[in-house]
Amino acid sequence: MLTAFRHYPFSVNLLLSSALFLTLGRAITLPYMVIYLSSNFTLGISDIGLVVGGAMLVGSLLSLYGGYLTDRISSYRLILSFTGFFTVGFIGMCITRHLWLFFLFLVSFNFAYSVIDIVVKAAFGKLLPEAERGKVFSVRYTLINIGYAVGPFIGAGLAHMNMKLPFLMSAILGLSYFLTYMVWGDRTLSSADPANAPVSFVAVGRILLRDYRLVCFTVGGALSAVAFGQFTGYISQYLVTTSTPAFTYQVISTVVAVNATVVICLQYMVGKRITNEHLNQWLTAGFSLFLLGVVGFALSTSVLHWALAVAIFTVGEIIVFPAEYMFIDRIAPDHLRGMYYGAQNLSNLGGAMGPVLCGFALASQPAHFMFYMLAAFIVAGGCFYLMGASYSKRHDTGPGDRAQ
Structure with missing residues (x-):
């Protein structure tokens, strides 16, 4: 993977570094958010879930408008502005004593992280030829997972000294990237197309809804993300319900370590081989591995079984993620690239x-029913992905199709 950095221009490497800096900042703090909210605001576990989950939901919804801004404003200005929001969000969470302000700062940080993600992916479309984008998406996803693998350990050491230190370290990482990009960032970089007249946010939304391919991939992504978006969370819920706390801790530690190791070792090697020409086959393989992984979860009775199941599940993850980025990159018109990534x-x-959903399933049904439910979401999500990819393959007519 290191040879890839020498292959890309400096502007691309600088954008790639945002994945490591900002994800590391996120991963240092998020695992300890529950403890911080519990000790500083004396919240119960259900209220903490509402605060953290609500902020994530609001940030995700707002990111659609962030995609609209990506198609209208200089990438340089957007990256600096939202890196500033990212930094201020952590500083604000660290110093505020009011829960409603904490929530707003948490939304600010989640929104900023999502928008920077969109801006960077859209910028790759300007800076690299189409044949190179699959590789750069894989490199970026590897860096994100390195951040998630290393961040919690740094956060644990800092939180042991003082619960506010993870927030300060995350803010320092955000500020470091802000200063780095302010000095060396490409001031001419922009995903906006001056040849196209400005269109309102609502009008662009109507355009997106008319794109059958995008709708299929968005619905498919939402359905399948139920299974792979927070898989450590529902595994914890299942194990707490069916086994001892000691076994739960042992399995979760192993699952996190195996997931990070497989991604870091294989993501670039696998991702660079994924091509648009065989996208359907890659998606089918990825979702099949997701399904096998969930079946493995349902049958696991030992730490070794859980490790093997999550290794299979993770290979599906490292196939599907770059494949979906490549698909969106292929169908997005240049002047709406940000909005497509926002969707x-x-x-x-x-x-x-x-x-x-897994909590409701565990509370109302036999424990193994949760895995049947997850398998159904994977199958449904995979069907929508393949419908979108098949429709795109039938109707793509070449470069002109993308500029419609």
Whole structure:
């Protein structure tokens, strides 16, 4: 993967570094959010879920408008502005004593992270030829997972000294990237197309709804994200219900470690081989592995079984994620690239709903029913993905089709 950095221009590498800096900042703090809210605001577990889950939902919905801004405003200005919101969000959460302000700062940070994600992906479409974008998406996803693998350990050490230190470290990482991009960022970079007259947000929304391919991928992403968006969350819920706390802790520690290791080792190797020409086959393989992984979860009785199941599940993850980025990149008109990626971000709504739906299933049905439900979401999501990809393959006519 390191050779890829030498292959890309400096402006691309600078955008890629945002994945590591900002995800590390996110991963340092988020695992300890529950403890912080419990100790500082004396909230119960259900209220904490409402605060954290509500902020994620609001941030995901607002990201659609962030995609609209991406198609209207300079990428340089957007990255600086939202990196500033990212930094201020963590500082605000650290110093405020009012829950409603904490919630607003939490929304600010989630919104900023989502918008920067959209801006960076849209910028790759300007900076790289289509053949190179699958590889850069895989590199970026690997960096994101490195951040998620390393961040909680840094956060644990800082939280042990003082619960406010993870927030400060996350703010420092955000500020570091802000200063770096302010000095060396490409001031001419923009996804906006001056040849196209400005269109209102509502009008653009109507355009997106008329794109059958995008609707299929958005619905498919939301449905499948129920299963893979927060999979450690529903595994924890299942194990707490069916086994001892000690076994639950052992399994979750193993699952997180195996997931991060497989992604870091295989993401770039697999991702760079995914091509538009065989997108349907790759998606079928990815969703089949998701399904096998969930079946493995249902049958697991030991830590080794859980490790093997999550390894299979993770290979599906490293196939589907770059494949869906490539699909959106292929169908998005240049002047609406940001909005298309913003619509794709709505799949995060499915991830936020996963633990909620699994909680209801565990409370009202036999424990294994949860896995049947997750398998159904995977199958339904995969069908929508394949419908969108098949329709796109039949109706794509070449570069002119993308500029419609």
